[in-house]
Amino acid sequence: MSHSRASRDVLGRGLRVLGQAIRTEPRLFTIGVVGSTLFGLLIIANSYVVGAVIGRVVVPAFADHRATTGSLALVAAAFLGISALRVAGVYGRRLGAGYMQFRLQARYRRAVTRRYLSLPPSWHQKHATGTLLSNANSDVEAAFVPIAPLPFAVGTIVMVFAAVLVLFLTDWVLALVGVALFPTLFGLNVIYSRYMSPRQIKAQQMRAKVSAVAHESFDGALVVKTMGREEDESQRFGVIVSELRDALISVGRLRGLFDPVMDSLPSVGTLAVLLLGAWRLQNGAISVAELVTVSFLFTVLAFPVRAIGWVVAELPRSVAGWERVQAVLSATGDLHYGTQTLPSTNPASLKFAHVDFRYDDGPLVLHDVSFEVPAGKTVALVGPTGSGKSTIASLAIRLVDPADGTITIDGVESRELTEAALARTAALVPQIPFVFDDTVRGNVTLDRDGLTDEDAWSALRLAEAGGFVEKLPDGLDTAVGERGTSLSGGQRQRITLARALAGHPRLLVLDDATSAVDPRVEAAILASLRSSDAGASILVVAYRRATIALADEVVYLEQGKVVAVGTHAGLLATNQGYADLVTAYEKAERVEA
Amino acid sequence: MSDGTLATVRRGLALSPELRPGMAGTVALALVQMGGRVAVPIAVQQGIDHGIRGAGGPDLGFVVEVVAFTFVALVISTIAGYLMTRRLFTVSETALGALRSRTFRHIHDLSMLHQQSERRGSMVSRVTSDVDQISLFLQFGGVQLLLSAGQLLVSTLVMFIYSWQLALVVLLAFGPSVLIIRLFQKRLGAVYRTVRERTGVMLGAVAESVVGATVIRAYGVGDRTEQRLDTSIERLRVAQQRALRTSVTSFSSGEIGAGLALAAVVVVGTLLGIGGGLSVGELTAFLFLVTLFIQPVQIATDMLNEAQNAVAGWRRVLDVLDLDPDVADPDDEGVQLPPGPLSVRFDDVSFRYPGGPIVLADVDLTLDARRKYAVVGETGSGKTTFAKVLTRLMDPTAGEVLLSGTPLTSVRFSSLRSRVVMVPQDGFLFDATIAENIRFAAPELTDDELAAAFAELGLADWAAGLPAGFETPVGERGEALSVGERQLVALVRAYVADPDLLVLDEATSAVDPATEVRLQRALDTVTRGRTTVAIAHRLSTAQAADEVIVVDAGRVVQRGPHAVLVADEGSIYAKLYASWLEQTR
Structure with missing residues (x-):
């Protein structure tokens, strides 16, 4: 077996996952094990009662053709008492195990989603949404699947030892059957998990793939529809679903081979006991009652022993899930925030000094970019599609860090600032508006400290969203649905604009974020920001000449380099590329005419 | 079992015909497997009565015979078990795979209205975790349930053969438990439904925190998102624990039934035996049989509880399949569009979202084939809705849209x-290379044709500047490209689809x-011969169009060539144009 070492390793790693789980929830685990042990010991006790009843009550009664009411009542009370205690055992075992499993799932879901929130955008870009969903959901679930039967299994191990002990006290020959049987069962389980491991891992991988494809495909539902590609998408999905199906069927085949054997072995034990017992009985070494007890024991032990099998069988899936969860938990690349705050209430200044930037190991997308947004001024970033404008916007509010060079806000390097200081000082309105599955109020205020409904309304009005929000059925309380799908594109843009304005940022970064807003409104927004008491500095990515004209200064970019800096009029006169870009419409008109 | 559960299972079986064939064979195999299990207590009875306590003293030879015979039966049973599983x-996995695919397809077939109102994370869960839930149940519980049913049946039968009186006693002892279990099934159905619902909500919250990661970071509102996630995770845990408590209580009633049955069998059995109606071996065998009867009852109770979880998942899948794709493909009953360039006719078309205000009101217009139209108007005036109704992403609430005289609703998709x-x-781009994204629209496209398409649209230089040219990966949702670049790729993708009617909804806004301007000129040359409708915010597009359609508050208020409309002083278009000039000069 080429994969046998890896699989053996899986068993070890699986046990380590279980150990980690037990250390995390020792109390619940103990409750589960105590309940399960009680349950197991009662199973043995039950066998003894059955044997004793047959040997001491039934056989004499049948021989004498009479039974005392007292002995029968005692028998009934014994069975009912054991039954009641077993209920207690079941509660302890099942609730202990279940609560433990659910608490662990919740704990790791919280841990995983916390990592999602703290890992930087560059990490998110590299991981498909569907995969991340599957990490937080089915991988966490898979990691703790063996927890459910774990206390049962541990209780069973106690029970098996007790049973073997009891067997030796009864008759050493019959005990040997148990000594042969139980290790065989355990050994088979280990072999099983070794073969099962790669199959389960494959199935878990395919589950994640199915999730990823479904997520992407539903995300792009509009494109699929407009292109009429439903059939092809279904085929793409179908291929992966078939792979998952095949993986699960191969799991089933192995299980089909293993389960019936595991089921039958205890019965073989019972038969061996019958055979050996008859011989021992003939020799006078045991009584009928003891023979009955021992064979009954094998019959009832068959089921709990399977619990060990369930734990072992689920370990590979658990390890696969656990490792995918750990990959998220141990992912690095966090943006670490500094300790500096910016107490000023005046407009902030922003400075890029010799900034280089690349995505991962890709080529440089920004080369030696230097420019400044002086406090209270408006600077426009202009450049052709793909010249690096949005990257600069992301750097300005420190969504990403530069490969080289420094970015400072109010003279403090942005890496030195606390997260709160950054969020309070600078706001970005992204090119594609993102709207939370929340009310309009929630989307605008984001529950930030001290933001009232009045603040929300004034921000909405400033963003020219007051009118349509007033007309919504529940005003600020209207739910806008996941990613704002019940709003039009322009409305979404205005809500996100209002979100930025509501926080009274001292530096506002607009990444081509006002394309759906009337230019006069945009001019009003910019003017009011500049003239308000607090005031803000503005970095705006723009194509419109009206917007550009409002800027105190223009930074013109081409292919990630600052080509020219100056006033709009100045650049128009001196830079041909700039002039071509911003006057493209007029020129087009002249050509048309 | 609650009616809801049975109804769901019935609906589910009807929708998954793959589950049915061979079911009888599977059940037969399960019965054979169970026969082997029941053989053991019979062997014990025979061994005790005729071997150990035989009339002429212990008979070892007989015991050996019995054991050998039973061993063969066990081997057969094991083989049957393998075949059955x-x-x-x-x-089941074939059927569930088909169910996933069918649901996936159905979600794509739903109209935009449903796709908008259903949360995406929860739609994904319909083809993933909900089906997984059924699959996990079948892999584990389903086998157990089937075997339990077989074991229950066979052991009951054998019990009746040994002693009908004792068999009745056992059934009576279990009576109360069965009643309690039945009672709990309904509650279990409800609590597991809550579990599935809360799983969906949790997935939605996770999806939002992942997709909105940038905004969450930009606004420093991680704490708020964290709280929401924690709440949804915690609510799921509480629901899971409640479901567990309910199911354990239901399970325990089976345990009590077991105690009752054992006690009653011994008491009644002893009394029967005293009268000579039962041997020691038979009573012993009976006690074994009772455990064989109890085990499946307990397992089945447990599995029925798990089944509730699976049924809840199944129900959520079926609920999606039940949604009517209201914008349906007429399919075989539909017709082909007539060949050649397409003309458009809006015949008194109105549209409103369910429960919303009118978005398009009595739009009545004709667009000629081979011409270029621009649709302009303020945000929220109904432009995008116009485009969606025109392309039958949505059906009008009143009136009709015709392409070259053919009603849109009768055209095959x-x-x-x-x-x-x-x-x-x-x-939107798929997480693949640029070339693969373009081929999404035209799978047969050769590399040369691909390059030619970029060249024809004047984008060859841009593509050449990319790190790996056409093989550059675009990232999830195309996020490795800038928004404007994504639009360029989307435009080429539409261009290679070579449609006769091309509708651009602010396709070059970024x-x-x-x-x-370059693209516009390129499109001009390449769109000759096809009808183009461009929804535009930038009036440069309108200037280049043959005719401009001005929409205001859901109505067409003006139409005509740019030059004519602009001349109409005080008109909406004249104002829009003035504002456009203001921002471009």
């Missing part, structure tokens, strides 16, 4: 989607002016 897995293509503003 194999069949069950193959059939295969014909419609290949002849009419819309480019939405959000240039592209720089110089590139846009």
Whole structure:
């Protein structure tokens, strides 16, 4: 077996996952094990009662053709008492195990989603949404699947030892059957998990793939529809679903081979006991009652022993899930925030000094970019599609860090600032508006400290969203649905604009974020920001000449380099590329005419 | 079992015909497997009565015979078990795979209205975790349930053969438990439904925190998102624990039934035996049989509880399949669009979202084939809705849309989607290379044709500047490219689809002016011969169009060539144009 070492390793790693789980929830685990042990010991006790009843009550009664009411009542009370205690055992075992499993799932879901929130955008870009969903959901679930039967299994191990002990006290020959049987069962389980491991891992991988494809495909539902590609998408999905199906069927085949054997072995034990017992009985070494007890024991032990099998069988899936969860938990690349705050209430200044930037190991997308947004001024970033404008916007509010060079806000390097200081000082309105599955109020205020409904309304009005929000059925309380799908594109843009304005940022970064807003409104927004008491500095990515004209200064970019800096009029006169870009419409008109 | 559960299972079986064939064979195999299990207590009885306590003293030879015979029976039973599990897995996983695919397809077939109102994370869960839930149940619980049913049946039968009186006693002892279990099934159905619902909510919250990661970071509102996630995770845990408590209580009633049955069998059995109606071996065998009877009752109770979870998942899948794709493909009953360039006719078309205000009101217009139209108007005036109704992403609430005289609703999607293509503003790209994204629209496209398409649209230089040219990966949702670049790729993608009616919904809104103007000229040359409708915010597009349609508050208020409309002083278009000039000069 080429994969046998890896699989053996899986068993070890699986046990380590279980150990980690037990250390995390020792109390619940103990409750589960105590309940399960009680349950197991009662199973043995039950066998003894059955044997004793047959040997001491039934056989004499049948021989004498009479039974005392007292002995029968005692028998009934014994069975009912054991039954009641077993209920207690079941509660302890099942609730202990279940609560433990659910608490662990919740704990790791919280841990995983916390990592999602703290890992930087560059990490998110590299991981498909569907995969991340599957990490937080089915991988966490898979990691703790063996927890459910774990206390049962541990209780069973106690029970098996007790049973073997009891067997030796009864008759050493019959005990040997148990000594042969139980290790065989355990050994088979280990072999099983070794073969099962790669199959389960494959199935878990395919589950994640199915999730990823479904997520992407539903995300792009509009494109699929407009292109009429439903059939092809279904085929793409179908291929992966078939792979998952095949993986699960191969799991089933192995299980089909293993389960019936595991089921039958205890019965073989019972038969061996019958055979050996008859011989021992003939020799006078045991009584009928003891023979009955021992064979009954094998019959009832068959089921709990399977619990060990369930734990072992689920370990590979658990390890696969656990490792995918750990990959998220141990992912690095966090943006670490500094300790500096910016107490000023005046407009902030922003400075890029010799900034280089690349995505991962890709080529440089920004080369030696230097420019400044002086406090209270408006600077426009202009450049052709793909010249690096949005990257600069992301750097300005420190969504990403530069490969080289420094970015400072109010003279403090942005890496030195606390997260709160950054969020309070600078706001970005992204090119594609993102709207939370929340009310309009929630989307605008984001529950930030001290933001009232009045603040929300004034921000909405400033963003020219007051009118349509007033007309919504529940005003600020209207739910806008996941990613704002019940709003039009322009409305979404205005809500996100209002979100930025509501926080009274001292530096506002607009990444081509006002394309759906009337230019006069945009001019009003910019003017009011500049003239308000607090005031803000503005970095705006723009194509419109009206917007550009409002800027105190223009930074013109081409292919990630600052080509020219100056006033709009100045650049128009001196830079041909700039002039071509911003006057493209007029020129087009002249050509048309 | 609650009616809801049975109804769900019935609906589910009707929708998954793959589950049915061979079911009888699988059940037969399960019975054979169980026969082996029941053989053991019979062997014990025979061994004790005729071997150990035989009339002429212990008879070891007889015991050996019995054991050998039972061993053979066990081997047969084991083989039957293997075949049964194999069949069950193959059939059920095949059926569930088909169910996933069918649901996936159905979600794509739903109209935009449903796709908008359903949360995406929760739609994904319909084809993933909900089906997984059924699959996990079948892999584990389903086998157990089937075996339990077989074991229950066979052991009951054998019990009746040994002693009908004792068999009745056992059934009576279990009576109360069965009643309690039945009672709990309904509650279990409800609590597991809550579990599935809360799983969906949790997935939605996770999806939002992942997709909105940038905004969450930009606004420093991680704490708030964290709280929401924690709440949804915690609510799920509480629901899971409640479901567990309910199911354990239901399970325990079976345990009590077991105690009752054992006690009653011994008491009644002893009394029967005293009268000579039962041997020691038979009573012993009976006690074994009672455990064989108890085990499946307990397992089945447990599995029925798990089944509730699976049924809840199944129900959620079926609920999606039950949603009517209200914008349906007429399919075989439909017609092909007539060949050649397409003309458009809006016949008194109105549209409103369910429960919403009118978005399009009595739009009545004709667009000629081979011409270029621009639709302009303020945000929220109904432009995008116009485009969606025109391409049958949504059906009008009143009136009719006709393409070259053919009602849109009667056109087969295969014909419609290949002849009419819309480019939405959000240039969604798949996580693949640029070339693969372009081929999404035309799978047969050769490398040369691909390069030619970029060249024809004047984008060859841009593509050449990319790190790996056409093989550059675009990232999830195309996020490795800038928004404007994504729009360029989406436009080429629509272009290679070679439609007869091309609808552009602000398809170049994030592209720089110089590139846009270049694209416009390129499109001009390549769109000759096809009908183009461009929804535009930038009036440069309107200037270049043959005719401009001005929409205001859901109504068409003006139409005509740019020059004519602009001359109409005080008109909406004249104002829009003045404002446009203001921002471009």
